[in-house]
Amino acid sequence: MNILSLSGSIPEQVCDTIRFFGHGGSQRISHYCQYAADYISRVLEDEGVDGVVFPRSCDSSRTIGSYLEGCGKFVHQFHVPARRDAAAARYLAGEIRRYKEAVEGHYGTGITDMEERTGLVNGRNRALGRLYARLPELCYGAYLDMLHGLLQRPLRGQRVPEDLPACACPEGPRVFVLGSTQAGTGLIRQIEEAGLHIVGDRLPESRRLFSVPEVSTKGDLYENIAESLLAGLPSPSQDAFAEILKEDRDELVKKQVQGVIYITQKYCEPYDYLFPAYERMLDGLSIPVLRVTETGGGAGNAALAIGTFADML
Amino acid sequence: MSGIGIDAGSTYTKYCVLGDDAQIRTVFSGPTPIRQKEYFTEKLQALWEAYGEIPAVSCGYGRKNIAGTRAVSELSALAAGTGRVLPEAEVVLDIGGQDTKLIRQREGKLLSFFVNDRCAAGCGMFLGNTLHRLGVAFETLDLTDGRLPGIRLSSTCAVFAQSEIVERIAEGVPEEEILRAVLVQMLTQSKALLDKVDCGRVWLSGGLTGIPGIAAYAGAVLERPVAVPEHAAYLAALGCALMASGGTEKGREGEKG
Amino acid sequence: MAQLYLQLQAKLMRDYYKDFSKYAKGRAPSRKVAWVTAFTPVEILEALGIGYIYPESYAAVIAASGQEQGLLRESGRNGLCADCCAYSGCFNGALAAGTAPRGLPPRPDVLIATNNQCNTLPGWWNLLAEGYHVPLIVLDYPGEGMGKERALPYVTAQHKGLIAEMEGLSGNRLDEGRLAELIRNSRRSVAAWDRAAGLLADRCVDPTALFDGISYLITSRCRPETAALYDALYGIQAGSPLADGERTPVFWLGYPLWYHPQRYLKELLPDFRICGSNYITWWSLDYDGEEPMEQLFSAYNYTFLNLSAETKRVRLKECIDASGAKAAISLRNKSCKCDFVSAKYISLPQVELEIDMIDRGYLDMDRARRQMDILRETV
Numbered sequence: 001m002n003i004l005s006l007s008g009s010i011p012e013q014v015c016d017t018i019r020f021f022g023h024g025g026s027q028r029i030s031h032y033c034q035y036a037a038d039y040i041s042r043v044l045e046d047e048g049v050d051g052v053v054f055p056r057s058c059d060s061s062r063t064i065g066s067y068l069e070g071c072g073k074f075v076h077q078f079h080v081p082a083r084r085d086a087a088a089a090r091y092l093a094g095e096i097r098r099y100k101e102a103v104e105g106h107y108g109t110g111i112t113d114m115e116e117r118t119g120l121v122n123g124r125n126r127a128l129g130r131l132y133a134r135l136p137e138l139c140y141g142a143y144l145d146m147l148h149g150l151l152q153r154p155l156r157g158q159r160v161p162e163d164l165p166a167c168a169c170p171e172g173p174r175v176f177v178l179g180s181t182q183a184g185t186g187l188i189r190q191i192e193e194a195g196l197h198i199v200g201d202r203l204p205e206s207r208r209l210f211s212v213p214e215v216s217t218k219g220d221l222y223e224n225i226a227e228s229l230l231a232g233l234p235s236p237s238q239d240a241f242a243e244i245l246k247e248d249r250d251e252l253v254k255k256q257v258q259g260v261i262y263i264t265q266k267y268c269e270p271y272d273y274l275f276p277a278y279e280r281m282l283d284g285l286s287i288p289v290l291r292v293t294e295t296g297g298g299a300g301n302a303a304l305a306i307g308t309f310a311d312m313l
Numbered sequence: 314m315s316g317i318g319i320d321a322g323s324t325y326t327k328y329c330v331l332g333d334d335a336q337i338r339t340v341f342s343g344p345t346p347i348r349q350k351e352y353f354t355e356k357l358q359a360l361w362e363a364y365g366e367i368p369a370v371s372c373g374y375g376r377k378n379i380a381g382t383r384a385v386s387e388l389s390a391l392a393a394g395t396g397r398v399l400p401e402a403e404v405v406l407d408i409g410g411q412d413t414k415l416i417r418q419r420e421g422k423l424l425s426f427f428v429n430d431r432c433a434a435g436c437g438m439f440l441g442n443t444l445h446r447l448g449v450a451f452e453t454l455d456l457t458d459g460r461l462p463g464i465r466l467s468s469t470c471a472v473f474a475q476s477e478i479v480e481r482i483a484e485g486v487p488e489e490e491i492l493r494a495v496l497v498q499m500l501t502q503s504k505a506l507l508d509k510v511d512c513g514r515v516w517l518s519g520g521l522t523g524i525p526g527i528a529a530y531a532g533a534v535l536e537r538p539v540a541v542p543e544h545a546a547y548l549a550a551l552g553c554a555l556m557a558s559g560g561t562e563k564g565r566e567g568e569k570g
Numbered sequence: 571m572a573q574l575y576l577q578l579q580a581k582l583m584r585d586y587y588k589d590f591s592k593y594a595k596g597r598a599p600s601r602k603v604a605w606v607t608a609f610t611p612v613e614i615l616e617a618l619g620i621g622y623i624y625p626e627s628y629a630a631v632i633a634a635s636g637q638e639q640g641l642l643r644e645s646g647r648n649g650l651c652a653d654c655c656a657y658s659g660c661f662n663g664a665l666a667a668g669t670a671p672r673g674l675p676p677r678p679d680v681l682i683a684t685n686n687q688c689n690t691l692p693g694w695w696n697l698l699a700e701g702y703h704v705p706l707i708v709l710d711y712p713g714e715g716m717g718k719e720r721a722l723p724y725v726t727a728q729h730k731g732l733i734a735e736m737e738g739l740s741g742n743r744l745d746e747g748r749l750a751e752l753i754r755n756s757r758r759s760v761a762a763w764d765r766a767a768g769l770l771a772d773r774c775v776d777p778t779a780l781f782d783g784i785s786y787l788i789t790s791r792c793r794p795e796t797a798a799l800y801d802a803l804y805g806i807q808a809g810s811p812l813a814d815g816e817r818t819p820v821f822w823l824g825y826p827l828w829y830h831p832q833r834y835l836k837e838l839l840p841d842f843r844i845c846g847s848n849y850i851t852w853w854s855l856d857y858d859g860e861e862p863m864e865q866l867f868s869a870y871n872y873t874f875l876n877l878s879a880e881t882k883r884v885r886l887k888e889c890i891d892a893s894g895a896k897a898a899i900s901l902r903n904k905s906c907k908c909d910f911v912s913a914k915y916i917s918l919p920q921v922e923l924e925i926d927m928i929d930r931g932y933l934d935m936d937r938a939r940r941q942m943d944i945l946r947e948t949v
Contacts, residue, residue: 030902031653031902031904031905056689056715057689058689059688059689059906059907062688065878065879069879077715079712079716081710082685082692082710083710083728085731087724087727087731090723090724091720094720095716095720098717236696237692237693239683239696239708241696241697241699242696242699242700242706266653267905267907269653269655269905270689272651273650273693273694273697274693274696274697275651276650277700279649280649301411301412301428304386304387308386308387308389310386311388311389311423508646508652510647
């Protein structure tokens, strides 16, 4: 079972998935997020991948299924609710059950270890949270590389290190990154090479991943997992701009951030719509922001923009 | 204090030397070679022999290949140079060999910037390739009559535009018409950057400023006043020289660093 | 008939625009105002006496008035990426600039967005909410994939939650009889529209009238006047002669071009006639069910754009077959990631044109002309 997952909202308590972090694929779809197009490429081109699970939370992921028709692999669209109230949690619980049944049906396997997996996810997230708290003194690039490698391994093989290399530029201007680095950590390396000190983030594979509350194994496990998933730091696709702005404002002030780097994919509409509101919030805090947009060809001359931003800070 | 500034662009490298009185002693340019490290070592040595071993700052794509200089962002340098030549110039549009940049500056300090580095049809290389294909020298370009071309290139992509240019040549369209159409295309690509800022007058910098009549021509295409400051092609090199001489805040910070 | 049509049209437009600043002249709206997306269950709002405005529709009006370019730039200066939906750029630009052809819409008391059309709209509405600091309600419609037994309770819970919130906002209690009546009105409007629009396949019907005419089904579908309007439209069109057999029937797959006087590239199609369009079928909602909650679920959870790829494919094929089209023109605007793969299952000569429905600057007319020439040769 090698199921490629596109989102951190896919519950790892059900079964192992390989988190997708970029692929230089051949698919080029007009006006479409290249990260999603690369995901499609990987599914179609990598024989090692026998299944996919993806959400319906943005315009690109909404239509992924149509590009995978006839691929002969396990294809499952997981509906992460756009709301986070009690009705959404009940619905999501049912959705998790449906996902489990679909996996069992396709792979001819019974999933009986969800409680154990829940404990492992809780433990891993705790460890990641501890590491994140030490970020100002650790090398952020090493941290994110570790995360990307970790999330591509089976849950039982995920070992969070106790320590990571120290930050090489602790005196550099303090910056915060958000958006999506799921296409790779190249930009993060460029940011650090420019002498900027990354002290925090709002990335789906980092702070958002382990922000979810611990899942209790007492009572209805599906409901508990659902409530936990909906209680974590939300994505901009979850009807939560106000919450995102408030949460990040607090984090930026607490960490005395001097600049924000907003990393998006071209044609990623959730982050495109969040940006004006986020920029206004940063204006209010007098924190400059650099927006870097990645396309299939990379982030263009991001080094120029990042270097200039570092100069400005 | 004096200083040397080197703007190592993708196609041309620009140099500026400031004297002890902070006045420009010389500005000049030359093609950026392929083998850069050796070339720049010799070039810098020659400058030191001529002007003394004064501090040197570099910017641009090739700056990492210039040993003996402090590297800075070319946009910071552009702001610094603009601030020196024309402090009131708020918005500067720089069409380089491989990218187009727009900056907002005040008194030499960079306020904001935008870069378009994805579209070759908006960059100097597009013009360079077309000139090469037509066998026309850049120095012969003259737009002082302000006339816009009678043809328009419909392709916004430089790759397809090249095919279109070949077709136009085959149809017997004069070279000058084609070149004017290429310039219109390049300037049109800049509009997306200009739309990001509220600006009246735009100041042009970069290699295009060497074309007589470019300001009015660009103004007609961009539909707003365009002007070319003194030393327009050398603003970033001047900014570097200022930083080297300690004539800017960044330059003084660099000294402390 | 024509007289009746114009009278009903004028009444609906007057009622819709009366609180826009150009007509209101400083007078506050007489009821609470919601800004809603195009597939919002407005029957609930109407039943509670809450007014509703469609920013998307107003963006179309702005483009039709020729004012969209400056407003798109204004929106860009305010941080909204030019890759985003031009409806949002145009409307947000109008808000930022404080100007629009019919004035600014009345300030919202609540914002309601749905994701049964695309995922852009909730993002856009979240951005509006940050600007207006009013409550935002996002209705989450799961579509087909989840099965009715799961989706119905979820959607019904949301609709009931919406009712409770809107009762609080309006100070009114929902009368279920009134809601049922409004749903019947919507059904009648849909039926009347389908009858009128169905004439496009065989008769000399001006597609412009339909591209413009559907706006009432969008903005006023539960008003009783709307069915009467479309009955009048049918009456006018039913007398049209049969379609010209000399011109090739072509299916218009995509949005109307709001900035174009005819809403489509008439000047490129002298030898074609538009015999069908998927856009004019999108609001033919199916209010199936025994009682209002089930009817609203059917209508709004199973909008065309919220269906599975397979179902969309089948429906689109049926629609195209029914139109008698011999060719198709498929439009790709600058932001929609609509499921264009469904077009690959249509065995008709097709051309794909990159045209935006709002931003006229996106159109390369020379290229469109060349592509139409190729379609012409293929047909």
